Amino acid sequence: GAVVSQHPSRVICKSGTSVKIECRSLDFQATTMFWYRQFPKKSLMLMATSNEGSKATYEQGVEKDKFLINHASLTLSTLTVTSAHPEDSSFYICSAGAYRGRDRNEQFFGPGTRLTVL
């Protein structure tokens, strides 16, 4: 249980286009999902916290108009990279919070989406 999927797994786009990445919790509901960005050989940097039915909370330095987040249901959050540029090329990873029982509140991570902007 507690599987998180992402779609697409890889995407290549032209500069100036927008790209949408989906994050789904397959067998549980998640009121909170998180979006991370990871550069090669670097750590995961939290971009924003996505709350179902409300606006996302962005970390300092992350442009909310550049990275649009929508959490329309308890199993789906989307990240849209608007007007993508080569510097937006990265590995984007989502996670979903799940209550697993007494004293077990975990985050489960998706497999990631590699975005390449030409």
Added chain:
Amino acid sequence: GENVEQHPSTLSVQEGDSAVIKCTYSDSASNYFPWYKQELGKGPQLIIDIRSNVGEKKDQRIAVTLNKTAKHFSLHITETQPEDSAVYFCAAREGYSSASKIIFGSGTRLSIRP
């Protein structure tokens, strides 16, 4: 905000030997410390975690220790195997809720020499 530091950045050990990765955190309010393993091109996978009311936790070949006073926590892998080769991240979270954000360390690239 929370800051997590992790050492070493790379670690190479002989198969069968032990590997130790150390982390420190800055926010005394953090009370949950997960460890993740990330293989190339994949998302992180939780391998073990520890809460602040526990000093040590073990799961087969993996153990984690926590010194809350010193704000240190460590991952110990014994009897290392080739499949242990990966990047390992420590992390810290403030709060027991799964809605609380997790802050990651910089990662340790572990290589197991055959």
